[in-house]
Amino acid sequence: MAFILATTEVHKVPDTIVSRCQVFNFRKVPDSEMVSRLEDICKSENLAYDPAALGIIAKISEGCVRDAVKYIDQVSILGEVNEAHVTKFLGVASESGIKDFLGHIKNKDREQLFAAITTLVQQGVDLQNFAKQVLMYLDAHLFEDMDFLIYVSHAFTEILNNLRYYPYPAIAYKVVLHKYTGETAAVTVSAPVAAPVAPVVTPAPAAAPVTPPVSAPIASGNNDNTSLWEQVLSRIDRESLQKSLKDHSTVSKIEENTVFVTVINKFTQAALEKQENKAYIE
CATH class of the missing domain: 1.10.8.60 (Helicase, Ruva Protein; domain 3)
Structure with missing residues (x-):
């Protein structure tokens, strides 16, 4: 007696079964x-x-x-x-819609790009499937504009990785694409980071001296805004604050000794404006 097993997910079949079977892998239909x-x-x-x-x-x-x-x-x-x-x-998008979307990214047209995201939501397009569609399109047209399409593939890979953290997927798109288009958001919070400042700590009786969280100054000659902000974040040892700022904020510009930080999430804005956290980052 012979049994025929058919599956599209052979990795879920136990090894003890696979080892006792003759396996035939059928190719996908073009x-x-x-x-x-x-x-x-x-x-x-x-x-x-x-x-x-x-x-x-x-x-x-x-x-x-x-x-x-x-x-x-x-x-x-x-x-x-x-x-x-x-x-x-x-809940899928047309190829023409994908082309237009990529055009907004290439032109760094943040207003049109965010409007396109809103349109996709209103049309009922599944944003997780849309990211996969875009990646498939990039793969099929990679040699048409290799540098740009590879650059965009990193953005959509990041979007797919972040979607599980966002109950509202459109925000995940805006956070990532804001960074990749290099635009400045409307909400800004200034925080000087020219030199390390020790936080104000009320010493407890017989307590050991408190070590400031920032142990060394950040190089002021670095004109790379993203690199500067990454240096600041790497020195924050409060995990929840570090993750929130890393996922929802970026440096938009630097003027003299003031750094303008762009935040897209209101909760992150509130955390950054909190006096305790601001002093900690400074």
Whole structure:
């Protein structure tokens, strides 16, 4: 007697089972073949379709015909299988939308970029899937503008890593892309960091002397704002404060002995404005 096991997640099968089986790995169906198959299905079912919409479905199916057919079945409930219905029902973006989004990043147009993020949310696009779509697009078009697309791939990899920390994913996009576009946010808090200042500590009886948290001055000749802020953060030994500032703040500019810190999260702003924390950072 023989048993046939089929799975798309062979890594979840126990090694004791795999070692006793003859394993056959089937390749994923190429997008061109997938689109051709979906066209045949639409014609046989008398479904009106848009080839561009079938292309989107082929990409998000990642070579799995079963998933692609399921998506066609779901979208067909709305009528014609077109880009608008695919976006609405499956929460994915069109390729033209991805191109426009990348154009805003390349032009460092923060206003249009943030407006595009809001539009994606309003259209019901899943922002986690959108990040994956962008990475797939970058991979397919890498040689068209290699330096820029590799640069953007780092941003979207960071976004994917950060999404689990944000109950509202749009903020994760804005925090990361704000940094990669080099724009200045509206909320600023000034804090001098020209020299280390020991925090005010009320000594307890018989207590050991308190060592200031900043042990050495930061080089003032460094014009790299990001590098300067990273030096400051590396010397903060309060883990929660350090993480909050690292994830939600950056240096926008330096004037004389004043550093202007940009914060995007209101909680981080409140923490930075707290006199105890400000003295600690100084």
